[in-house]
Amino acid sequence: xxxxxxxxxxxxxxxxxxxxxxxxxxxxxxxxxxxxxxxxxxxxxxxxxxxxxxxxxxxxxxxxxxxxxxxxxxxxxxxxxxxxxxxxxxxxxxxxxxxxxxxxxxxxxxxxxxxxxxxxxxxxxxxxxxxxxxxxxxxxxxxxxxxxxxxxxxxxxxxxxxxxxxxxxxxxxxxxxxxxxxxxxxxxxxxxxxxxxxxxxxxxxxxxxxxxxxxxxxxxxxxxxxxxxxxxxxxxxxxxxxxxxxxxxxxxxxxxxxxxxxxxxxxxxxxxxxxxxxxxxxxxxxxxxxxxxxxxxxxxxxxxxxxxxxxxxxxxxxxxxxxxxxxxxxxxxxxxxxxxxxxxxxxxxxxxxxxxxxxxxxxxxxxxxxxxx
Amino acid sequence: xxxxxxxxxxxxxxxxxxxxxxxxxxxxxxxxxxxxxxxxxxxxxxxxxxxxxxxxxxxxxxxxxxxxxxxxxxxxxxxxxxxxxxxxxxxxxxxxxxxxxxxxxxxxxx
Numbered sequence: 202x203x204x205x206x207x208x209x210x211x212x213x214x215x216x217x218x219x220x221x222x223x224x225x226x227x228x229x230x231x232x233x234x235x236x237x238x239x240x241x242x243x244x245x246x247x248x249x250x251x252x253x254x255x256x257x258x259x260x261x262x263x264x265x266x267x268x269x270x271x272x273x274x275x276x277x278x279x280x281x282x283x284x285x286x287x288x289x290x291x292x293x294x295x296x297x298x299x300x301x302x303x304x305x306x307x308x309x310x311x312x313x314x315x316x317x318x319x320x321x322x323x324x325x326x327x328x329x330x331x332x333x334x335x336x337x338x339x340x341x342x343x344x345x346x347x348x349x350x351x352x353x354x355x356x357x358x359x360x361x362x363x364x365x366x367x368x369x370x371x372x373x374x375x376x377x378x379x380x381x382x383x384x385x386x387x388x389x390x391x392x393x394x395x396x397x398x399x400x401x402x403x404x405x406x407x408x409x410x411x412x413x414x415x416x417x418x419x420x421x422x423x424x425x426x427x428x429x430x431x432x433x434x435x436x437x438x439x440x441x442x443x444x445x446x447x448x449x450x451x452x453x454x455x456x457x458x459x460x461x462x463x464x465x466x467x468x469x470x471x472x473x474x475x476x477x478x479x480x481x482x483x484x485x486x487x488x489x490x491x492x493x494x495x496x497x498x499x500x501x502x503x504x505x506x507x508x509x510x511x512x513x514x515x516x517x518x519x520x521x522x523x524x525x526x527x528x529x530x531x532x533x534x535x536x537x538x539x540x541x542x543x544x545x546x547x548x549x550x551x552x553x554x555x556x557x558x559x560x561x562x563x564x565x566x567x568x569x570x571x572x573x574x
Numbered sequence: 575x576x577x578x579x580x581x582x583x584x585x586x587x588x589x590x591x592x593x594x595x596x597x598x599x600x601x602x603x604x605x606x607x608x609x610x611x612x613x614x615x616x617x618x619x620x621x622x623x624x625x626x627x628x629x630x631x632x633x634x635x636x637x638x639x640x641x642x643x644x645x646x647x648x649x650x651x652x653x654x655x656x657x658x659x660x661x662x663x664x665x666x667x668x669x670x671x672x673x674x675x676x677x678x679x680x681x682x683x684x
Contacts, residue, residue, distance in 0.1 A: 285597075302592070302593045302626070303626065307597045308597075383629075401629070403629040403630060403632070403633045404596060404629060404630045404633065405596060405630070447633055447634070447636055447637030447640065448633055449629075449632075449633060449636065451665055470664075470665040470666045470667065471665075472663075472664045472665065472666070473664070488664075488666060489666060490666060491665075491666055491667065491669065491670070492665055492666075492667070495636065495667070495670060519629075519664070522664075527660070528660075528664075562628070
């Protein structure tokens, strides 16, 4: 470990990324007075490197840096750290601030700033954080290890291989932005009926992952040939917990009869499934229901579609919308990738890759392709 | 995210400016719990300044609605911006949170 925390309580760590040495010194002093161990960097690249090493709880980030700018720095920080990122910027124009917040910054202070205001904001953030965290020091090395194990467990809860269904190709891809996330997909072949699920539990990180695991178990436990009955039974199992936690999850759950191509589904507030036809057109499947966890009683309707030879069912999580910029753009992208892909596997991988490395939200894709007649 | 609570006639307006996400969700819950505490409060969350809401933010609104109703009042939303509207429509949660065009009209006809 790069730091030796005090034996009783781990010391909070802060990182100041600012090119002006005077302002950097001032910020460092302000933070030291508040009990932070402070690391400093004069550029974005050095800042990212330092953050990877020192694992700060708080990052103070200047927008106008000499090498990579503050936005890009923030984007890179967000690939690996949950640190509270506070932007300090002379770019007080709203557009810059919004861009910073979109890239994962948590707060901003406009330059010139008052040391008192900045200090008060930092105090407020860490007062809330302390209350939100469980008591007892958690060492970062243990945490890292734990996160890695959690990520491995979550990957292990995804289907390891797709069932062989003659005339169909099935593939899924799930990439959490942090080590774990709230998205998952699942499938099951039983009595010649193929069940496919894609769900997105509220939030990000470990909390979302716990919700996702709960929901996955409930849906598996309730599994049957009727999507409506499965969802209703899963809601009985998981709903009270979701409701009590003010949490919810959106779910797309479908059952395919491979012989006829009949696809029955329940869409619980998910709204992101399409059928792409052989000519390349895409129609979005209707969604009327509320997410899991909103109401105690299930009030969903089962809807029916038909997957014809040459058609594909594509379901994605909302991270796909973030990456493509909206529903219409998402549909265009899905049509293009499906047309360019030789298999369901290729299509799922191409669609999951649209976000690039800068993904802000978990991104999950399932593709079910019916071979042309 | 900044929250500003004010009284408009018999309504309590909570103006939310910034990004409603995991970082600001607990603060919204706290602010609404405070507003709902006297009991029977008719709360309007003014989202005119909320340019972004994610699922954690939506979850916080759901929790706030339960809090307000549990205290014998209610909670509605007004002035939703484009991205927030998209999230509400996509999840069909506009059935739970009707987006009202203004704070003043959020309780009209009720």
